[in-house]
Amino acid sequence: xxxxxxxxxxxxxxxxxxxxxxxxxxxxxxxxxxxxxxxxxxxxxxxxxxxxxxxxxxxxxxxxxxxxxxxxxxxxxxxxxxxxxxxxxxxxxxxxxxxxxxxxxxxxxxxxxxxxxxxxxxxxxxxxxxxx
Numbered sequence: 001x002x003x004x005x006x007x008x009x010x011x012x013x014x015x016x017x018x019x020x021x022x023x024x025x026x027x028x029x030x031x032x033x034x035x036x037x038x039x040x041x042x043x044x045x046x047x048x049x050x051x052x053x054x055x056x057x058x059x060x061x062x063x064x065x066x067x068x069x070x071x072x073x074x075x076x077x078x079x080x081x082x083x084x085x086x087x088x089x090x091x092x093x094x095x096x097x098x099x100x101x102x103x104x105x106x107x108x109x110x111x112x113x114x115x116x117x118x119x120x121x122x123x124x125x126x127x128x129x130x131x132x
Contacts, residue, residue, distance in 0.1 A: 003050035003082055006043075007065065012099050013055040014040035014110050015132045017125055021116040030056060040101055040110070041132055049104035050082045055112055056097035063094045083111055087122045096120050 075085035090098035099112040108127040
């Protein structure tokens with residue numbers, strides 16, 4: 001299996017990297033909803049080359065989810081990497097909780113949107129020493 005897409009909310013969160021870039025109001029909402037858990041770190045050793053999904057809220061059907069999927073598949077068919085295709089498909093306000101756990105890279109890499117600077121930046125963390 002090459003990749004798994006999990007379109008559920010916060011399923012691929014690792015070490016709260018995304019939440020660390022939230023403003024206070026969003027961070028409090030995230031924490032109240034059960035934040036501070038790292039399910040992505042538990043998924044990461046399970047198998048496929050890529051886990052593709054979300055590390056906080058996922059877009060609902062009426063928020064453009066079908067367009068995200070269509071854009072992603074079109075980009076992959078056009079030769080884009082899974083990581084870049086997922087980034088491009090989710091480069092909207094509702095999709096900026098997107099993330100990728102890249103298990104094809106050694107060491108593994110976690111991609112997510114970081115908004116610490118006020119401008120969303122697709123960034124990554126490399127697994128080092130066996131830990132995130």
